[in-house]
Amino acid sequence: MTDAVATVETEKTRDIRKRWLLSLPALLIILAAASGPLLIVVAYSFLTPGPYGDVVWQPSLDGWINVFLEKDIFDDTLSLASAHISIFVRSVVLSLVTTVLTLAIGFPTAYFIATRRETTRELWLLLITIPFWTNLLIRTFAILEIIRNEGLINGLLLRAGLIAKPLQMLFTDGAILTGMVYVYLPLMVLPLYASMEKLDFRLVEAGYDLYATPFKVLRRIIIPLVKPGIIAGSILVFIPALGAYVTPSILGGGKNLMLGNLIELQFGQGRNWPLGSALSIALMLIVMVALLFYVRNAGSQGSRQHG
Amino acid sequence: MARSFSVRRQRGFTTIAMVCFAALYLPIAVLVFYSFNAGESLASFDGMSLRWFEKAFQNQQVIDASLRSLQIASIAAVIATIAATMAALATTRTEPYRGLTMKYAFINQPLMIPEIVTAVALLIFFARIKIWTGYSGLGYLVAAHTAFCIPFAYLPIRARLENMDLTLEKAAADLYATPWNAFRYVTLPLLWPGILAGFMLAFVISLDDVVITEFVKSAGQDTLPTYMLGQIRRSITPEMNAISTLFLGLSICVVIVFFVVNRNRA
Amino acid sequence: MAELDAIEIRSVSKVFGFGEFAFSAVDNASVSIRQNEFFTLLGPSGCGKTTLLRLIAGFEYPTSGEIMLNGSDIAAMPPFKRPINTVFQSYALFPHMTVADNIGFGLTMLGRPKSEIKARVAAMLKLVRMEALAGRRTSQISGGQQQRVALARALAPQPKVLLLDEPLSALDYKLRKDMQIELKRLQSETGITFIFVTHDQEEALTMSDRIAVMSSGKILQVGKPREIYDAPTDRFVADFIGETNFLKGRIRSMTGGIAEVETRSAGRISATMPKDFATDGDVTLVLRPEHAALCPPVDHPACQMTGTLETVVYFGTDTHYHVRLADEETIFTLREQNKPLQAARFSEGDRVGIAIEPNAARVLRG
Numbered sequence: 001m002t003d004a005v006a007t008v009e010t011e012k013t014r015d016i017r018k019r020w021l022l023s024l025p026a027l028l029i030i031l032a033a034a035s036g037p038l039l040i041v042v043a044y045s046f047l048t049p050g051p052y053g054d055v056v057w058q059p060s061l062d063g064w065i066n067v068f069l070e071k072d073i074f075d076d077t078l079s080l081a082s083a084h085i086s087i088f089v090r091s092v093v094l095s096l097v098t099t100v101l102t103l104a105i106g107f108p109t110a111y112f113i114a115t116r117r118e119t120t121r122e123l124w125l126l127l128i129t130i131p132f133w134t135n136l137l138i139r140t141f142a143i144l145e146i147i148r149n150e151g152l153i154n155g156l157l158l159r160a161g162l163i164a165k166p167l168q169m170l171f172t173d174g175a176i177l178t179g180m181v182y183v184y185l186p187l188m189v190l191p192l193y194a195s196m197e198k199l200d201f202r203l204v205e206a207g208y209d210l211y212a213t214p215f216k217v218l219r220r221i222i223i224p225l226v227k228p229g230i231i232a233g234s235i236l237v238f239i240p241a242l243g244a245y246v247t248p249s250i251l252g253g254g255k256n257l258m259l260g261n262l263i264e265l266q267f268g269q270g271r272n273w274p275l276g277s278a279l280s281i282a283l284m285l286i287v288m289v290a291l292l293f294y295v296r297n298a299g300s301q302g303s304r305q306h307g
Numbered sequence: 308m309a310r311s312f313s314v315r316r317q318r319g320f321t322t323i324a325m326v327c328f329a330a331l332y333l334p335i336a337v338l339v340f341y342s343f344n345a346g347e348s349l350a351s352f353d354g355m356s357l358r359w360f361e362k363a364f365q366n367q368q369v370i371d372a373s374l375r376s377l378q379i380a381s382i383a384a385v386i387a388t389i390a391a392t393m394a395a396l397a398t399t400r401t402e403p404y405r406g407l408t409m410k411y412a413f414i415n416q417p418l419m420i421p422e423i424v425t426a427v428a429l430l431i432f433f434a435r436i437k438i439w440t441g442y443s444g445l446g447y448l449v450a451a452h453t454a455f456c457i458p459f460a461y462l463p464i465r466a467r468l469e470n471m472d473l474t475l476e477k478a479a480a481d482l483y484a485t486p487w488n489a490f491r492y493v494t495l496p497l498l499w500p501g502i503l504a505g506f507m508l509a510f511v512i513s514l515d516d517v518v519i520t521e522f523v524k525s526a527g528q529d530t531l532p533t534y535m536l537g538q539i540r541r542s543i544t545p546e547m548n549a550i551s552t553l554f555l556g557l558s559i560c561v562v563i564v565f566f567v568v569n570r571n572r573a
Numbered sequence: 574m575a576e577l578d579a580i581e582i583r584s585v586s587k588v589f590g591f592g593e594f595a596f597s598a599v600d601n602a603s604v605s606i607r608q609n610e611f612f613t614l615l616g617p618s619g620c621g622k623t624t625l626l627r628l629i630a631g632f633e634y635p636t637s638g639e640i641m642l643n644g645s646d647i648a649a650m651p652p653f654k655r656p657i658n659t660v661f662q663s664y665a666l667f668p669h670m671t672v673a674d675n676i677g678f679g680l681t682m683l684g685r686p687k688s689e690i691k692a693r694v695a696a697m698l699k700l701v702r703m704e705a706l707a708g709r710r711t712s713q714i715s716g717g718q719q720q721r722v723a724l725a726r727a728l729a730p731q732p733k734v735l736l737l738d739e740p741l742s743a744l745d746y747k748l749r750k751d752m753q754i755e756l757k758r759l760q761s762e763t764g765i766t767f768i769f770v771t772h773d774q775e776e777a778l779t780m781s782d783r784i785a786v787m788s789s790g791k792i793l794q795v796g797k798p799r800e801i802y803d804a805p806t807d808r809f810v811a812d813f814i815g816e817t818n819f820l821k822g823r824i825r826s827m828t829g830g831i832a833e834v835e836t837r838s839a840g841r842i843s844a845t846m847p848k849d850f851a852t853d854g855d856v857t858l859v860l861r862p863e864h865a866a867l868c869p870p871v872d873h874p875a876c877q878m879t880g881t882l883e884t885v886v887y888f889g890t891d892t893h894y895h896v897r898l899a900d901e902e903t904i905f906t907l908r909e910q911n912k913p914l915q916a917a918r919f920s921e922g923d924r925v926g927i928a929i930e931p932n933a934a935r936v937l938r939g
Contacts, residue, residue: 004634004648016404022397023410026390026457033454034417037428044431054434105327108317112324115315124328126566131331133508133562135515137532138551141539142334145341145349145548152337152349159351185331204314218317243421245518250539260423260518267430267522277431280424287421477632478665480652482679483730489653492678496669 038284045277053271063274067282084262091259092286094173095241098180099234102188105181106233110192111222114199125193132186140247143179144170147251171253179247184240188233195229196222227297235294239287259283339555342548359549369550372534379445379530380513383452384460387513388506390453391460392498399468417455425455426522433523443525451523452513459512460505463569467501500568507565511558577644579734579766580606580629585638585648587624587790598624599635600790606734606768607783611760613769615777616787617813622770625787626736629768630659642733653682658727659736662743664719666711672722673698673707679730697725700759717748724756728763737769741776753780774814778802786810806847808937811859818865818905820858824936832936834858838900839878839927844934857937862908864933867894867919868926876926880905882919892917896925 045063047055070081113124131139146152149166157163169175199222207217223230245260252258257265259279266276337349342360346353363369391414398410417425433447475497479489517532524533531554538547587599599621606612614622627633629640631652640648647655658679666675676697680690698704701721706714711722720740727735737756741749757780760767771777777784778798785795786809793807805811808819822836832846834856844858870879880896883904894907905927919925 005636007649008634015401019397019401019404020406022393023414026394026461027410027413029386029390029450030413030416030454030457033429033450034420034425035413037432038420038424040432040435041424041428105323105330108320108323109327111317111320122566122570126563127328127331129566130559130562131335133511133515133565134335134558135517135532135551135554137515137517137535137539138338138554139335141535141547141551142338144539144543145338146334148543150349150543155349155351182330182334185327189327201314208314214317239419239421243423245423245426246536250536260421263423263427264522267427273431276427280427283421284424287419291419472663472665474661474663474665475667477652478659478661478667479678479682480632481630481657481659482726483653483682484678485653485682488682492682493667 041277041280045274045281047274049272049274051271053267053273055273060274063272063278066272066275067278087257087259087262090173090256091242094177094180094258095238095244097177098184098241099188099238101177101181102185102237103230103234106185106188106192107230110189110196110229113189113193114196128186128189128193132190136183137246137250139183140179140250143175143182144250147175147178170251171256173252173256175251176248176256176258179251180241180244183247184237187236187240191232191236192226192229195226195232199225231294231297235290238290242286242290243283335555338548339552341545342552344545344548347545359545360553362546363549363553366546368529368534369531372529372531375445375528376514376530376532379448379452380510382449383456383513384506384509386449386453387456387509388460388464388502391457391505391509392464392502394457395461395464395468399465400471400473414461415458418458422455422518426519429519430522437525445528447523447525448520448528448530451519452516455516455519456509456513460509463504463508464498464501467498467504471497504565504569507561507568511561511565515558576608578605578641579608579610579643580768581639581641582606582625582629583639583641585625585628585635585640587621587628587633588636597621597790599628601638602787602790602792604785604792604795606766609764609766611757611767611769611780611782613771613777613781613784614787615771615774615784615814617772620787621790622772622787623738624790626659626738626768626770629734630657630736631655656730656733657736658730658732658734659738660723660727660740662738662740664723664740664743666719666722666726668710668712670711671707672703672709672711672714675711675722676725676729678726683730693729697729700728700762701725701755716744717752720744720752721755724759728759728765731763732765734766734768737767739770739772741771742773749776756780778814786813788813804847804935805859806937808857808859811935811937816862816906816908818858818860818862820860820903820905822856822858823854824852824856832856834934834936838898838903839905840899842877842929842934844936845932846936850936850938852936852938859935859937860905860929860933862893862906863891864930865905865907866909866928866930867896867907868928870924870926877929878905878927880925880927882921882923882925885917885919885921887911894919894925896927 044055046059046061048058048060048062050056065078066081068081068084069078071078109128113121113128116124144151147169148154149168149170153169154163154166158166203221203225204217207221212220243260244258245264248256248258249261249264252261263276263279263283266272266279270276341349341352343355343357344352345356345358394410394414398407398414401407429447429451436447437443471494475493476489479493480486484492515532516530517536520530521533521536524530529537531550535547535550582602582604585599585602586597589596589598602621602625614625616622624633628635628648631647631650635648638648639646642655642657667678670678673694677690677694680693694707698707701724703718703721703725706718711719714722723740741752744752753776756767769780778801781798783795783797784801786793786801786807788809794801794805794810801810802814805814811817812819820836820838820842822834822842825833825835825841827833827846830846831843833841833843835841836858842858867882868876870876878898880898882894883897884895886893886895889911891908891910894909896905896907897903898905907927
């Protein structure tokens with residue numbers, strides 16, 4: 001081995017060692033205060049609830065059984081926990097509808113921004129970025145102010161004499177949906193814009209040149225080209241919507257629970273930490289499936305562009 | 308005259324976009340507007356007044372929660388930015404090496420897991436540690452905030468590094484700069500806008516957090532968002548509007564600074 | 574004692590990748606570069622010339638072989654310890670520093686006193702005629718000016734050797750011509766050895782003291798520009814530098830450095846042989862287009878070939894003729910200088926003869 005080859009080898013190993021040392025703080029912090037504790041949640045889901053919260057160290061499958069089944073108090077028979085199932089279904093359906101609605105509004109908006117002149121584009125983008133970084137709680141509160149019984153809409157309608165008593169808009173699935181669409185809209189627009197910004201409009205011109213109508217250009221050229229953005233935006237909306245806690249707890253009230261609230265309940269009044277843990281893991285599994293779908297689609301999209 | 312054809316135009320898109328912008332800002336505008344309402348009701352505007360702002364400033368709980376929020380956000384953002392800068396240096400501009408993908412996944416992991424799950428996990432984990440150590444200070448909140456701020460701080464720093472011309476460091480080495488000097492005089496000054504952007508993102512993210520804080524906090528450790536959540540659930544007065552307006556103003560300032568810093572990249 | 578070579582490359586190879594993906598960017602290259610020489614590495618993109626330059630600069634380390642700088646092996650030395658500076662293709666000027674700070678960077682890193690740095694920077698600014706722009710940011714100056722700053726920055730620490738990696742490729746034609754003259758001036762004024770990398774043969778021919786032609790990681794021929802052009806020893810070199818006609822043939826007789834070659838397409842042609850030429854009989858004749866002329870296809874003693882004129886391409890300064898030779902396969906290209914108000918002597922489709930200037934044809938192996 002020549003000196004130079006030896007130098008290369010030692011430099012390579014030293015470089016990699018340096019890179020591990022550099023990334024260590026970030027990895028350790030995340031391990032200690034984000035990833036690591038997830039394993040404890042898995043463990044807790046297989047233990048027995050303690051009388052005042054927490055757990056007693058006695059293995060049990062009850063946490064998992066209670067996710068979808070419930071024990072009758074009198075005769076210990078198991079039946080489907082319809083309350084839990086309806087919460088699961090509500091969470092998934094509301095999240096899906098939120099994703100579709102944000103896409104329906106966000107796509108034209110992102111397209112609008114991407115087709116502005118470069119100087120004004122930045123400004124339109126800023127208008128999306130501001131709500132993106134604005135406190136989610138405050139934005140939910142803003143919706144609450146408008147739709148609650150003493151809120152803006154009811155106030156105006158009452159004063160105009162159009163209604164005799166306030167319309168009950170708060171504490172409905174519609175309220176949750178409105179809030180989530182409002183809150184997560186910027187999460188959809190930004191990735192959509194990122195992929196539309198790269199759109200080569202000469203391809204659109206080529207489409208028109210080959211007799212496509214505007215709608216056909218949209219469907220056959222623009223949408224396929226920005227598909228990575230559509231998928232990314234949908235994932236970015238769907239995942240937090242599924243685990244939403246603040247928005248449904250403010251706008252949905254105590255009856256229209258979503259998964260996040262159900263989980264919180266187990267750690268609060270419910271005092272059933274194993275069930276809460278099992279529900280958390282179940283939520284995470286749904287998210288994993290969604291992410292897997294994303295990775296597979298994003299992956300095939302990438303290879304198609306290269307091939 | 309007929310409107311000339313534009314390849315970029317899609318029928319109705321501009322209208323939807325305008326509705327979208329209006330819908331995004333109208334509720335916020337209402338919220339801000341009524342924070343100046345002299346009366347209590349949203350149904351009527353009883354004239355301009357700063358009384359709700361005054362009330363908020365006299366509310367010791369609000370002041371304590373705000374200071375606590377700023378304190379946690381500052382510490383968490385500084386630590387997260389340093390850790391993220393180091394991690395970004397370790398994970399960019401290299402041939403793939405064993406463990407690199409794992410590092411990416413790990414650093415971005417807090418973005419992938421629903422907040423509520425992380426919150427529950429930390430609740431359980433920290434509850435144990437509290438029993439073992441007897442410590443119940445702000446450290447838990449700072450640790451949790453630092454962890455979920457790291458991926459946000461990491462994003463702009465990594466982007467900046469990846470866009471950086473590698474030959475600049477080569478040129479520095481060619482001109483007798485040792486690896487440390489090349490970092491000190493070339494890489495770091497060029498990376499600085501990214502670090503600043505990362506810090507501001509981390510700061511805002513920490514300041515805004517509700518869910519994880521709500522689960523991790525001990526008694527008497529309310530941050531401004533968790534205090535507000537508690538108030539909103541109990542009873543709503545225009546004082547909440549005033550606090551929201553101030554909070555909004557702060558966020559918007561940070562976002563605009565962030566935007567300007569990010570725009571002026573060389 | 575003979576003067577040491579500035580740089581001596583001894584059987585240097587650079588392999589990227591492993592196993593079946595291994596790729597030799599530089600393949601057993603050896604060459605000596607003399608003191609104060611303007612030396613050019615010339616070749617098409619991907620031939621290994623830039624890798625060889627990076628090996629000398631220290632951005633890559635050789636897989637095998639030695640790189641000697643004034644007699645000592647520097648192959649394993651990191652770039653910041655080598656008294657060698659580079660002008661990068663993209664210039665790589667530090668965008669966060671002024672012109673003057675860029676030029677002074679090397680000296681600052683060497684820890685020279687402030688007064689010396691100031692004086693050197695001033696001298697360098699003067700050398701490249703950039704005094705007026707010393708305080709500008711590098712993003713605020715033109716491409717040609719950036720080029721000058723890059724040169725001044727690399728020259729400021731007074732390196733033993735200056736490496737230039739296609740430094741003119743980003744400039745437009747006129748500016749490139751000016752900079753070629755400027756570079757020659759700087760080289761003679763500073764007396765530093767320049768190693769210049771380019772794929773532009775014209776640039777190489779006009780500027781260099783000596784040229785090394787590279788292909789597929791190998792150095793094929795090293796010589797003065799005139800040697801490379803007039804006496805290529807390799808088919809690739811002949812083809813890459815200028816335009817060339819190749820004619821396959823067999824040697825009939827050899828006398829005193831002149832060979833009589835029987836070609837398939839054009840009959841018998843006499844050609845110069847390189848020194849120490851050995852062959853089994855099969856050879857290729859090399860003929861530059863400007864060393865042949867069209868003539869009427871009669872039994873003129875100078876007319877060695879005949880064919881059909883296929884195309885005539887007017888180039889302003891000269892006219893190119895493409896002639897299909899008697900074998901119906903080979904196309905022979907000729908180039909004739911245009912004279913004022915001269916009518917075309919031949920038109921497409923004519924039967925023509927081709928006269929070759931004496932000593933113009935050369936023999937190559939294969």
